Amino acid sequence: MGDGEFHIETMNREELETVLHWARHEGWQTGLNDADAFYHIDPEGLFIGKIGDELIGSVGGLVYDKLYAFMGLYMVKEAWRGKRYGKALWDAAMMRLDGMGVKIVGLDGVHEMLLQYEAEGFRPAYDHVRWRYEVNGSEKLLPTVFNASEKDWNAIAAYESQYELELRQGFTARWLNIPASWSMYWADHQHGEIKGYGAVRECPGGYRVGPLYAHDVTVATELFEGLCTQANSGGHMFLDVPDVNKVAIRVAENRGMEKVGSFMRMYRGGIPSVAIDQIFSVRSVEVG
Structure with a gap:
């Protein structure tokens, strides 16, 4: 003491x-x-x-x-x-x-x-519901999903600004540069218009997926599968999914994910308007 x-x-x-x-x-x-x-x-x-x-x-x-x-x-x-x-x-x-x-x-x-x-x-x-998914090796990397490199960071920062209430200067670059992490984006062709973006980083017991933003469920599903291809088979992927995004919840259930916890998203000063139907996993429950 x-x-x-x-x-x-x-x-x-x-x-x-x-x-x-x-x-x-x-x-x-x-x-x-x-x-x-x-x-x-x-x-x-x-x-x-x-x-x-x-x-x-x-x-x-x-x-x-x-x-x-x-x-x-x-x-x-x-x-x-x-x-x-x-x-x-x-x-x-x-x-x-x-x-x-x-x-x-x-x-x-x-x-x-x-x-x-x-x-x-x-x-x-x-609520943000935490789901656990076991990578099984059947996941595929499709031609619409690309590994994000440093030259993509500005485009990704511009894309994800629609999900941020305020810009955190330089934050996207630091997030994408976390050791033992990887990130991908969805586009019709390489360096085309980004319609989805996801990042994964190592955590105790597996990998945290966050964020996972997508214009629709097809983009989200293809991005998630692509992210899984970089993980060890049998590894656990953890997603924190807004429970008001019913499509995202159905995706988790249909893929056989296990619900392992939940957190309350709360606000003081009013509940802001965000594109919650395009958030398939929040970036972080620790810092937003």
């Missing part, structure tokens, strides 16, 4: 690695190499709670650009729970967001925290 008083600091890059280790230990299946992409969204919005030098809790209140932010990585180590340290961390992050004039704040939370989040002014929008 740490000695000294509880205090809150801005998290550094090394401390974020520790927090992501906590998240994986809690079963969040955070990507094995997410830290760099997460950290550079908004370094000043990452908070760490300490007793002396011991890290005991965390939260991220990450501003995308100016008006939208996402709350995540909200954890307190088990030995220190029930002492209001989590609430102090939460208040520090929200105070910063309020001071910056952020209009809408989103989060993905566990259902057990619903009443607490509602007390903070958040309202449920829908």
Whole structure:
């Protein structure tokens, strides 16, 4: 146990690695190499709670650009729970967001925290249902699906801007450059108009698919199969699917995927309009 008083600091890059280790230990299946992409969204919005030098809790209140932010990585180590340290961390992050004039704040939370989040002014929008799919070797890479390389990054960033409430400067390039990850896009011909994009990164127990954006179910299905061809046969692919996208849910069910969890997407400041019927797996429940 740490000695000294509880205090809150801005998290550094090394401390974020520790927090992501906590998240994986809690079963969040955070990507094995997410830290760099997460950290550079908004370094000043990452908070760490300490007793002396011991890290005991965390939260991220990450501003995308100016008006939208996402709350995540909200954890307190088990030995220190029930002492209001989590609430102090939460208040520090929200105070910063309020001071910056952020209009809408989103989060993905566990259902057990619903009443607490509602007390903070958040309202449920829908659930992200986590599905697990076992790669079986029958998946095919079709001619409409292409591996994304660095020369494609600007086009992919432009395409996925329709699913972002605000542009996160440089974020797409960092996401596509995560170690032990791969990404693909769907187009009628190479370097043609992009109508779908997906990325996969390694996580405990398999691979996290996120995002998976597609104009329609055919694009989504072909992209998903293409992404699976890069995974080990027998490996598990995890998708976080909005439950209001009924087509995406049917795809998961028809492919024999197993439902293994869910998170509440909640907002404070109003529920924004997004093309939810084209989101077949959200990018991240940790940072939006």
